[in-house]
């Protein structure tokens with residue numbers, strides 16, 4: 001066994017959505033979710049026990065991690081920026097800032113996804129992975145076109161005039177570090193799933209029953225919150241889970257640390273969009 005310190009606790013100061021910033025309705029909604037989750041955890045514990053006895057039930061590695069790091073995951077997928085879209089209190093300047101910055105991010109995401117395709121081609125044990133990732137690449141192609149149209153609609157300039165904010169630059173540098181050929185396919189595909197899943201979970205929330213998302217923001221929420229995007233994220237998750245199951249302990253630890261980094265970067269990206277430092 002190697003050193004056992006590799007998994008940092010989610011210590012980011014932004015890992016948790018501060019309850020004080022939420023409206024009462026949101027607090028109720030969230031605490032309801034926590035209860036659901038507790039219920040769910042108990043059920044999962046039961047399953048774990050069963051598994052011990054029968055060896056039948058098998059929770060994926062990713063679901064185990066999402067339970068373990070739930071506060072950070074909730075911080076990334078129920079961030080005040082998202083909650084403000086959902087309750088209609090969003091500051092439109094924050095939205096425009098997000099739009100311009102995310103365009104820069106998505107451009108940097110293209111070479112990252114290309115690097116995942118290269119890794120899949122070299123390392124994958126299942127040839128259908130390539131199609132899933134290629135489908136993701138096609139979606140990003142549409143996304144870039146969409147950003148241009150949406151930016152025009154909001155009067156946001158997308159040319160070189162936009163300066164990437166520090167948090168965005170940090171996140172793009174992190175993506176670049178994952179493009180290194182030394183980074184295993186398992187680690188890269190876990191990161192890829194997490195990056196897409198945060199947007200899917202966040203924006204789907206703003207479309208759920210009871211949300212008060214302003215009509216002019218619904219197209220944005222639908223872009224990532226739609227069902228098809230949800231299915232695509234599930235396919236990525238299945239690939240990651242399949243790989244993680246077979247991975248060495250060392251590789252699995254690296255993937256877990258990478259997942260935490262993605263979640264922290266996502267929280268920072270939302271903070272930046274709201275105008276925070």
Ligand code: HMH
Nearest residue numbers: 102105106195196199269
């Ligand atoms: C910051 N994370 C960020 N931007 C995105 N567009 C996605 C994830 C999903 O593609």
